[in-house]
Amino acid sequence: xxxxxxxxxxxxxxxxxxxxxxxxxxxxxxxxxxxxxxxxxxxxxxxxxxxxxxxxxxxxxxxxxxxxxxxxxxxxxxxxxxxxxxxxxxxxxxxxxxxxxxxxxxxxxxxxxxxxxxxxxxxxxxxxxxxxxxxxxxxxxxxxxxxxxxxxxxxxxxxxxxxxxxxxxxxxxxxxxxxxxxxxxxxxxxxxxxxxxxxxxxxxxxxxxxxxxxxxxxxxxxxxxxxxxxxxxxxxxxxxxxxxxxxxxxxxxxxxxxxxxxxxxxxxxxxxxxxx
Amino acid sequence: xxxxxxxxxxxxxxxxxxxxxxxxxxxxxxxxxxxxxxxxxxxxxxxxxxxxxxxxxxxxxxxxxxxxxxxxxxxxxxxxxxxxxxxxxxxxxxxxxxxxxxxxxxxxxxxxxxxxxxxxxxxxxxxxxxxxxxxxxxxxxxxxxxxxxxxxxxxxxxxxxxxxxxxxxxxxxxxxxxxxxxxxxxxxxxxxxxxxxxxxxxxxxxxxxxxxxxxxxxxxxxxxxxxxxxxxxxxxxxxxxxxxxxxxxxxxxx
Numbered sequence: 282x283x284x285x286x287x288x289x290x291x292x293x294x295x296x297x298x299x300x301x302x303x304x305x306x307x308x309x310x311x312x313x314x315x316x317x318x319x320x321x322x323x324x325x326x327x328x329x330x331x332x333x334x335x336x337x338x339x340x341x342x343x344x345x346x347x348x349x350x351x352x353x354x355x356x357x358x359x360x361x362x363x364x365x366x367x368x369x370x371x372x373x374x375x376x377x378x379x380x381x382x383x384x385x386x387x388x389x390x391x392x393x394x395x396x397x398x399x400x401x402x403x404x405x406x407x408x409x410x411x412x413x414x415x416x417x418x419x420x421x422x423x424x425x426x427x428x429x430x431x432x433x434x435x436x437x438x439x440x441x442x443x444x445x446x447x448x449x450x451x452x453x454x455x456x457x458x459x460x461x462x463x464x465x466x467x468x469x470x471x472x473x474x475x476x477x478x479x480x481x482x483x484x485x486x487x488x489x490x491x492x493x494x495x496x497x498x499x500x501x502x503x504x505x506x507x508x509x510x511x512x513x514x515x516x517x518x519x520x521x522x523x524x525x526x527x528x529x530x531x532x533x534x535x536x537x538x539x540x541x542x543x544x545x546x547x548x549x550x551x552x553x554x555x556x557x
Numbered sequence: 558x559x560x561x562x563x564x565x566x567x568x569x570x571x572x573x574x575x576x577x578x579x580x581x582x583x584x585x586x587x588x589x590x591x592x593x594x595x596x597x598x599x600x601x602x603x604x605x606x607x608x609x610x611x612x613x614x615x616x617x618x619x620x621x622x623x624x625x626x627x628x629x630x631x632x633x634x635x636x637x638x639x640x641x642x643x644x645x646x647x648x649x650x651x652x653x654x655x656x657x658x659x660x661x662x663x664x665x666x667x668x669x670x671x672x673x674x675x676x677x678x679x680x681x682x683x684x685x686x687x688x689x690x691x692x693x694x695x696x697x698x699x700x701x702x703x704x705x706x707x708x709x710x711x712x713x714x715x716x717x718x719x720x721x722x723x724x725x726x727x728x729x730x731x732x733x734x735x736x737x738x739x740x741x742x743x744x745x746x747x748x749x750x751x752x753x754x755x756x757x758x759x760x761x762x763x764x765x766x767x768x769x770x771x772x773x774x775x776x777x778x779x780x781x782x783x784x785x786x787x788x789x790x791x792x793x794x795x796x797x798x799x800x801x802x803x804x805x806x807x808x809x810x811x
Binding site for chain 1: 591594596597600601604605607608615617618621694
């Protein structure tokens, strides 16, 4: 399905590619308008749940414009600063020579060897992301790779954490993407997925539907000059498996301790699983 | 967006529990048509009006505003066309003004002062093309969609007949003329708000000379959509102006 249309898998991939090619430049503006800025909070909560420690190697799939990657870098940087501060406090009895030596070796690792690889299938989205990184001053610990979530260009067991934020909905074969996620994670690695999900509360659900179908395509037309891509967006959310079903799919891929957390009554859900 | 495969919504009916509004959205009346509910039209009208004011280069927003607010005016225009022999023929034959349908070489070869020659001169001088007219999306009637398309494609000919360039001032003058001629709310809004970005000197010329002239022309002229321009390329502009009832432009210096 492409939204509510029935198409072949190849057609669906092509159509989705075109959608993101067309929306790439206005992606962030549209996210802010559609969610009234709340998507930033969802992403903050997501990274906080990840709670990465310095030295983590993160693969952010469908990471396009870099929102998760930048938050990850900020998070490990501040955790690292905290670590360094604590270390300094313990070094009060050292000589000046020893203190300056430890400064030198630590300052080279403000990120503590943490790295994030942003992987996206769409060149336009990656372009926007790279430009944003340049503009915001992110350079260390960040790399950009063109790749397909269903067939990742990475070796087995390479990453500590795999994230996919608002991307898995657009993958044509979700089962393959989950299998790939399992493959590239190290044992002990964590799978995290942030995605629009299903609202069970009937009142909220009606309001959400009304807003989604009546307002969002209009916003798409007015802000981005693109009704159809945003019509696709709201339809694809409705077609996506609900929380329990996605949980089962993640378990099928081999993950353990799979759980989900609803945000805003299920408008968005974070699914988590471990490779053991 | 042009070139995108049209999405039919027949699959929508398979989904139950959807609000009734989406059921009526299942039918695409013409290529590029996006069926919309009344609420969506209202939101589009408001949003496009704001965006068009905020960013005047968003011509697509002006187009959307025209489509979402023009229901009554388009119907009245269509009726005017139906009750006029030439207009009726246009509705039947549905001519389109596009580079692919125009024989540019032939028009350039026409004598100076003829409609065809002056039209081509206008296009070259202002570096515009008839192919930049946006096809309608939100008009829920296939014939009215053609009427608004025709109105858009004839716009450049209005510039030619009125002798107005495509700068902000010229556009505003043509909007005043079109507002009186068509009654389209988008033209009225454009005529009223367009001048906000003009300098004081231009505003003065506009208010004292150009707008009164445009309004007078708008009132006196017969319906501009009832002229089969494609069959009148050889006609001298002067003669066509007299026939329609448009006075030549006043001599202004800005």
